[in-house]
Amino acid sequence: MGEPPKINTSVAHPARMYDYYLxxxxxxxxxxxxxxxxxxxxxxxxxxxxxxNRAFLVRAVRALAQAGITQFLDIGTGIPTSPNTHEAAPGARVAYVDNDPIVLQHARALLVGRTTVIQADLRDPGGILDDPRTRETIDFTRPVGVLLVAVLQFVQDSEDPYGAVSRLMAATAPGSHLVVSHVTQDFDPEVAARGAGAYDRATARLxxxxxxxxxxxFQGMELLDPGVVQVSRWRPDGVVPRIPDNHPWVWGGVARRL
Ligand SMILES: C[S@@+](CC[C@H](N)C(=O)[O-])C[C@H]1O[C@@H](n2cnc3c(N)ncnc32)[C@H](O)[C@@H]1O
Structure with missing residues (x-):
């Protein structure tokens, strides 16, 4: 895999903070x-x-696999956590994309079956789409599941997150799906803002x-039931954990490209 990625351990990284939460x-x-x-x-x-949030990702990927999606572009994949996308959709082709070198360092654990790992940035969708490894893994003439799970929250408004999503989805075939989850201040703005402050000196702000x-x-796409809801309420399966009404503070949804 060439030179080992350079890892700065003295600055907080969202991928490693998330790993700690988990x-x-x-x-x-x-x-x-x-x-x-x-x-x-x-x-x-x-x-x-x-x-x-992680459980939502797995349920959404399974739902897409059941709907016939066999290839996924998982952007902001994070440090490998099981089950990962290729485990939730066995046999699927998966391109894992993250801008944090720490994820690449763990890439070998992910490089199984029909998966690839790419260091690229959501703020440069062209770089993701044009990367030869993306093209080798994903056939853009067929429907693809695009996962932006807990990653758009690291893209500031000034960095055009809506433009990045449109650009990515415009490159996909009709019948492709978009999965998004995102932290919110809707349930307690004051506490959420204080929590977000934990990222002020991290490599990306929240x-x-x-x-x-x-x-x-999801503008211009067909939102699947039940729409944009707290991730724990998106098609829960099995025993639904007892979660207070105002938790978790993460919206999630899945939509189909027309
Ligand atoms: C909170 S973790 C989410 C991991 C996984 N998607 C999940 O939901 O379980 C956010 C991930 O997004 C990555 N990330 C943040 N900003 C990014 C960007 N601009 N482009 C690509 N990845 C990014 C971080 O490095 C981190 O691994």
Whole structure:
């Protein structure tokens, strides 16, 4: 894989903070200090949010696989956590994309079956779409599942997140699907803002978006039932965990490209 990626362990990275929320071991002191601020501000709610967000990703990928989607572009994939996209949709082709070198460092664990891992940035959708490894893995003449799960929250309004989503989806075939989840301030703006402050000195700052702002990512597409809801309420399966009404603070939805 060429030169090993350069990892800066003295600055908090969102991928490693998220790993810490999920109880993973791939994090360093700076990540844990920042993550603890978020945990304290939300009285542990962020951990529930991370777990429920992950479960949403798995249910959404399974739903898409059942609908016949056999290839996925998983952008902002994060440090590998099981089950990952290729495990939720066995046999599918998956291009994992992240801009954090730490994810590449763990790439070998992911490079199984028909998967590839690419270091690229959501803020440069052309770079993702034109990467030869993307093209080798994804056939854009056939429907693809585009996953933007808990990643658009690291793209500031000034960096045109809506334009990036439109550009990506415009490159896909009709029948493709978009999966989005996103943290929100809707349930407690003050606490959410304090929690988001934990990212002020991280490699990417956290943007909170409202229900209307998250729904706008699906503009021009057909939203699948039940629409944009808290991730724990998106087609829950099995025993539904007892979750307070105002948790988790993460909106999620899936839409079909017409
Ligand atoms: C909160 S984690 C989400 C991981 C996974 N998608 C999930 O929901 O379980 C966010 C991931 O997005 C990545 N990320 C943040 N900004 C990004 C960008 N502009 N382009 C690509 N990846 C980005 C981070 O490195 C991190 O791995």
């Amino acid at each position: 109880g993973g071991k791939d994090n360093f002191e700076a990540d844990r200090v920042a993550a603890e601020k978020m945990i304290e501000a939300t009285r542990g709610g962020v951990r529930l949010g991370a777990r429920e 943007v909170l978006r409202s229900h209307a702002e998250v729904t706008r990512f």
